[in-house]
Amino acid sequence: MTTREPDAGHAGASRGGAAAPRVRLVDVAREAGLSKTTVSAALNGTGRLSPAVREKAVETARRMGYRPNATARQLRAGRARLIGYVVGEFAGEPWTYLDSPYFAQLTGATSAAALRHGYALVMLPAGTLQREWADLPLEAVIVADPVEDDPLVEDFLAARIPVFSDASVAGREGAHWVDLDTDAAVRECLEHLRAGGARRTALVLPDSTTRFHRQMLAAYRAWCAAHGAEELVTLVPEPGNGPVVRAVERALTAEPRPDGLFVVAEASPPLVMDAARRLGLAAPRDVRVVCVSEDESAAHADPPVSTLSLRPVEVAEKGMALLVAALEGGSSTPPGVLLTARLEVRASS
Amino acid sequence: MTTREPDAGHAGASRGGAAAPRVRLVDVAREAGLSKTTVSAALNGTGRLSPAVREKAVETARRMGYRPNATARQLRAGRARLIGYVVGEFAGEPWTYLDSPYFAQLTGATSAAALRHGYALVMLPAGTLQREWADLPLEAVIVADPVEDDPLVEDFLAARIPVFSDASVAGREGAHWVDLDTDAAVRECLEHLRAGGARRTALVLPDSTTRFHRQMLAAYRAWCAAHGAEELVTLVPEPGNGPVVRAVERALTAEPRPDGLFVVAEASPPLVMDAARRLGLAAPRDVRVVCVSEDESAAHADPPVSTLSLRPVEVAEKGMALLVAALEGGSSTPPGVLLTARLEVRASS
DNA sequence: GTGAAAGCGCTAACAG
DNA sequence: CTGTTAGCGCTTTCAC
Numbered sequence: 001m002t003t004r005e006p007d008a009g010h011a012g013a014s015r016g017g018a019a020a021p022r023v024r025l026v027d028v029a030r031e032a033g034l035s036k037t038t039v040s041a042a043l044n045g046t047g048r049l050s051p052a053v054r055e056k057a058v059e060t061a062r063r064m065g066y067r068p069n070a071t072a073r074q075l076r077a078g079r080a081r082l083i084g085y086v087v088g089e090f091a092g093e094p095w096t097y098l099d100s101p102y103f104a105q106l107t108g109a110t111s112a113a114a115l116r117h118g119y120a121l122v123m124l125p126a127g128t129l130q131r132e133w134a135d136l137p138l139e140a141v142i143v144a145d146p147v148e149d150d151p152l153v154e155d156f157l158a159a160r161i162p163v164f165s166d167a168s169v170a171g172r173e174g175a176h177w178v179d180l181d182t183d184a185a186v187r188e189c190l191e192h193l194r195a196g197g198a199r200r201t202a203l204v205l206p207d208s209t210t211r212f213h214r215q216m217l218a219a220y221r222a223w224c225a226a227h228g229a230e231e232l233v234t235l236v237p238e239p240g241n242g243p244v245v246r247a248v249e250r251a252l253t254a255e256p257r258p259d260g261l262f263v264v265a266e267a268s269p270p271l272v273m274d275a276a277r278r279l280g281l282a283a284p285r286d287v288r289v290v291c292v293s294e295d296e297s298a299a300h301a302d303p304p305v306s307t308l309s310l311r312p313v314e315v316a317e318k319g320m321a322l323l324v325a326a327l328e329g330g331s332s333t334p335p336g337v338l339l340t341a342r343l344e345v346r347a348s349s
Numbered sequence: 350m351t352t353r354e355p356d357a358g359h360a361g362a363s364r365g366g367a368a369a370p371r372v373r374l375v376d377v378a379r380e381a382g383l384s385k386t387t388v389s390a391a392l393n394g395t396g397r398l399s400p401a402v403r404e405k406a407v408e409t410a411r412r413m414g415y416r417p418n419a420t421a422r423q424l425r426a427g428r429a430r431l432i433g434y435v436v437g438e439f440a441g442e443p444w445t446y447l448d449s450p451y452f453a454q455l456t457g458a459t460s461a462a463a464l465r466h467g468y469a470l471v472m473l474p475a476g477t478l479q480r481e482w483a484d485l486p487l488e489a490v491i492v493a494d495p496v497e498d499d500p501l502v503e504d505f506l507a508a509r510i511p512v513f514s515d516a517s518v519a520g521r522e523g524a525h526w527v528d529l530d531t532d533a534a535v536r537e538c539l540e541h542l543r544a545g546g547a548r549r550t551a552l553v554l555p556d557s558t559t560r561f562h563r564q565m566l567a568a569y570r571a572w573c574a575a576h577g578a579e580e581l582v583t584l585v586p587e588p589g590n591g592p593v594v595r596a597v598e599r600a601l602t603a604e605p606r607p608d609g610l611f612v613v614a615e616a617s618p619p620l621v622m623d624a625a626r627r628l629g630l631a632a633p634r635d636v637r638v639v640c641v642s643e644d645e646s647a648a649h650a651d652p653p654v655s656t657l658s659l660r661p662v663e664v665a666e667k668g669m670a671l672l673v674a675a676l677e678g679g680s681s682t683p684p685g686v687l688l689t690a691r692l693e694v695r696a697s698s
Numbered sequence: 699g700t701g702a703a704a705g706c707g708c709t710a711a712c713a714g
Numbered sequence: 715c716t717g718t719t720a721g722c723g724c725t726t727t728c729a730c
Binding site: 020022065067068069070071072073074075080081082085099101104105107108111112115120121122123124125128132133134135136137138159160240241242245267268270271274278295296297299300301302 | 369371414416417418419420421422423424429430431434448450453454456457460461464469470471472473474477481482483484485486487508509589590591594616617619620623627644645646648649650651
Binding site: 373374375386390393395396417418421422424425426 | 722723724725726
């Protein structure tokens with residue numbers, strides 16, 4: 001069988017839709033009157049070649065528009081420098097998670113960090129099936145916010161693909177994690193509100209089984225118990241600004257009325273302040289407010305809203321450093337990293 | 350040289366950090382007492398095999414935890430089903446673009462659509478260099494919102510990688526596009542505002558050279574000219590809620606005051622209404638407002654804000670359909686597709 | 699019905 | 715200093 005028969009046409013200008021056969025290393029070598037090895041070495045700056053030969057190889061390659069076949073290199077190298085990226089939380093709605101500024105920033109920062117380390121990130125929509133990623137040469141996978149006993153995590157681990165996620169995967173073989181110190185975060189917020197005078201701080205929390213939300217609730221309860229404060233929890237039945245706003249209204253119309261509000265549910269901060277205003281409450285005079293949010297609009301609301309940042313950019317960068325260390329540095333890497341959230345105090349509290 | 354010498358250890362349980370050598374097709378074949386061919390056929394359901402043999406092959410593969418090497422398959426297949434995805438607009442800030450709900454939805458919907466068609470999307474942060482994607486076996490690349498004469502687009506085209514983008518690339522060899530009918534969109538908004546009674550509608554627009562923004566401005570001017578209306582344009586010097594809010598304030602304090610406001614700059618709709626309220630203006634009584642936005646918070650603002658949706662999900666899906674057709678269907682695909690924006694009328698107008 | 703062998707495009711030993 | 719050769723792991727004609 002001659003080498004290139006199956007392909008579209010010969011080297012000449014293909015007129016129709018048939019793509020011109022891509023020029024290979026061997027084509028360049030033949031044209032330059034050199035061997036594959038020499039050309040390869042010249043292009044990769046690898047071997048010891050005479051400047052004249054190297055120049056000739058490089059020039060010929062350039063002239064012929066040669067581009068190395070990435071797949072062949074990957075096969076040769078035994079690795080593809082490809083990392084999968086999934087967000088587990090909203091498995092029902094395959095793409096909506098990016099609407100959340102937290103995940104938007106996490107995703108963007110992760111892909112940037114990956115590229116800086118020489119890896120590319122492939123986006124796997126939540127709910128992706130095994131057979132959809134099985135054809136990808138993934139070296140590792142990042143699962144942001146997995147649900148409890150996430151089947152995705154199980155599948156990747158079973159396939160011996162290292163998983164990078166939050167602390168819910170801690171202790172499993174091949175699993176690494178980056179997580180937030182939620183206890184410290186909740187404590188800082190509640191004590192900040194208390195220092196401002198709040199004695200009854202209500203919590204607005206999604207009715208979800210995400211690890212993060214469960215931990216925030218537990219930390220809130222622990223803090224209340226430790227300080228003899230009454231637990232005031234309003235659950236948000238589903239994601240979205242509407243449900244959160246209604247929950248805020250419910251929380252603020254309880255009797256006796258809370259004088260502190262800690263909104264952990266993802267919502268537009270200006271809308272939270274709108275809700276308070278509609279109830280005739282001014283912040284921070286009547287109620288001191290802190291929202292968990294990465295939404296930049298918080299700083300421009302009226303009044304500007306204090307936020308607790310979950311630091312997606314730092315999470316992404318620490319996570320990628322951990323991933324690269326684990327993938328390349330051998331086995332002596334720590335299994336996980338704990339980060340601290342950051343409270344941005346603004347006028348609302 | 351024996352085949353597997355370079356690898357970590359032998360088949361036995363590797364104790365240290367050394368990864369267990371992955372099981373290959375040939376290992377399964379040997380274990381099952383069959384040939385590579387037979388096992389391959391069995392696993393792919395390809396050849397004509399006796400049920401017994403097929404069963405044996407499949408069972409052995411399962412037992413040994415065999416997973417095909419994706420890279421080898423890709424090399425064999427001659428394609429990797431990988432598509433690059435870049436957002437060109439904010440080349441200065443490598444990740445912030447996802448903060449915008451439009452791009453967030455576009456990105457998510459694109460990756461979902463890609464996977465549905467059997468392709469995976471690799472995220473290339475804005476500002477990615479040639480040498481960073483050259484090692485990826487990309488079959489095509491999607492460039493959302495390229496800047497004028499985007500070097501990224503030039504590089505991809507020069508590398509003979511098909512580019513899918515907006516209409517600014519129209520007419521170039523290997524370039525395909527999906528775009529919005531901005532004329533129709535602007536007309537619909539301005540006529541809607543006018544029908545509500547607005548006689549002086551101001552435009553708030555980013556001071557950017559993005560094709561979209563230039564077209565919106567041109568369409569606004571054309572409409573004003575055609576209707577004998579005065580042009581009232583306020584430019585936003587840089588992205589972000591703060592600058593947009595200040596521009597809105599400037600626009601609304603002009604003399605004589607506008608009675609219509611068309612905000613094309615990306616901002617949190619509740620903040621726009623806050624700005625109007627601070628100036629003592631009620632919508633729609635004093636000023637009728639339409640914002641270009643995909644932000645769900647618009648529907649919950651006080652009053653709810655009318656929005657012009659650029660339909661990122663539809664753009665993503667049409668674009669992916671076009672891409673797949675061009676990549677697989679041959680050459681008879683249209684070069685581009687034009688979509689219509691959607692005006693969501695709410696109380697603010 | 700089953701298996702041997704070629705080869706996808708590249709890089710890295712090893713001769714010359 | 716350069717070229718020949720052996721594979722990376724898989725699929726697929728083509729003989730048997």
